[in-house]
Amino acid sequence: MNINCLKKFITAAETENFRQASEVLYITQPAVTKHIHRLEDELDIQLFERTGKSVKLTQAGLFFLPRAKEIIDSFDRNMEDFNAWKQGYTQKLSIACAPQIASSFLPPLLHRFISQFPHIDVHVDIAKSYDIGEKVSSGIVDIGLARTPSAYKNTTSLIVYEEPVVLTGPIVKMADEAFLLANYRLLTNNHPGYWEALLKELKKESPHIKTMTVSQIEVTKRFIEAGLGVSYLPKSMVQEELLAGKLSIYPSAAAKKQMSITYLIEKVVTDEAKLFKHFLLQHDEKESSILNKKGKAD
CATH class of the missing domain: 3.40.190.10 (Periplasmic binding protein-like II)
Structure with a gap:
């Protein structure tokens, strides 16, 4: 059974439109039709009912669709295993x-x-x-x-x-945690583990901290370099920037209570x-x- 025909059939079945299937597959509509006809000839049964420009699966098509997907999944898995074997993987x-x-x-x-x-x-x-x-x-x-x-x-x-969390900010001489939190936005929510507890702790001492949500650590670091704010980050995530002199870390009582x-x-x-x-x-x-x-x- 032709694997390419099966793949074309699955896409056509999911879109219920040969034109849309051709766009998904990056081939012409006649090519899709040709593959479907070839598969129907091989199975000796009609898989689609055609009404004008629209198509829908016949009972045979509905029955065959999940089995076609199983065949493709099995083929892909086995080809992946075979290619891995060729590269020396066991x-x-x-x-x-x-x-x-x-x-x-x-x-x-x-x-x-x-x-x-x-x-x-x-x-x-x-x-x-x-x-x-x-x-x-x-x-x-x-x-x-x-x-x-x-x-x-x-x-x-x-x-x-487990690793320590450190207060990270732009390089500012003689700055401490209180100065940084008063003069920069706090970039938050870039780590799923400690921010809820950390913010609760910080707001006890500084209830009016201005925050900005930045969901990724890499982006957070770039924002800090640009002077947009400060943040509390896992120490391993800022090692390169510290060595390059792009960022600095500052003593923080709040950070000592958190771990990544x-x-x-x-x-x-x-x-x-x-x-x-x-x-x-x-x-x-x-x-x-x-x-x-x-x-x-x-």
């Missing part, structure tokens, strides 16, 4: 990861992991922390790395990494996931030791 690990984690400690961790286990085909799906529990729960990915625990009962959430937490979310633990978890916990121990040494030095 195992697979899929990880859903929050953007902040993916741009901080995950790259060096993955580099070490892949170097030691080159036969494992690693797939990384960047997703919001709130969505990662669902991806693990439904089996879309093997494990998740998120800033919030999973809400799904068939998953577990293990704290694997990374959760490992699991459901069914595969052999590959066990290996990665071991690497992750080792990384946590090393990073904690480094942060403790830096904290004493500071």
Whole structure:
């Protein structure tokens, strides 16, 4: 059975319009019609009822549609496995990861992991922390790395990494927390874990703080560099900017009460996931030791 014909059939069935299907598929309408006719000839049954420009599935088409989708899904999965085998992979690990984690400690961790286990085909799906529990729960990915625990009962959430939160702002000589909060907007909600508690704490001392919601840490840092505000960010997320002299961190009693937490979310633990978890916990121990040494030095 021709896979291309099946794909054209599924798109035509979902749009119920051959012209719209042709636009989705980036081919001509006659080409869509030709593929549908070829499939109907092969199955020896009519799949669409045609009335003028509109089409709708026959009973046979309705019956065949979910089975066509199963065939395509199976074909895609098997081709993915075959292509992975051609590249030398014999195992697979899929990880859903929050953007902040993916741009901080995950790259060096993955580099070490892949170097030691080159036969494992690693797939990384960047997703919001709130969505990662669902991806693990439904089996879309093997494990998740998120800033919030999973809400799904068939998953577990293990704290694997904790790091300090720091008050980050533009470089201002002799500035302290009170000065920064009085003269700059506070850029909030760029981390799903600590902002509710942090704002409550800050407003006890400064009830009239001006805030601006900025949902991404990378954008928050650019805003701070431009003098638009200050924020409380995980320390690992500002290391490059500190070294480059683009930003500065300031002592903060409120920040000391908060931590940026990374959760490992699991459901069914595969052999590959066990290996990665071991690497992750080792990384946590090393990073904690480094942060403790830096904290004493500071």
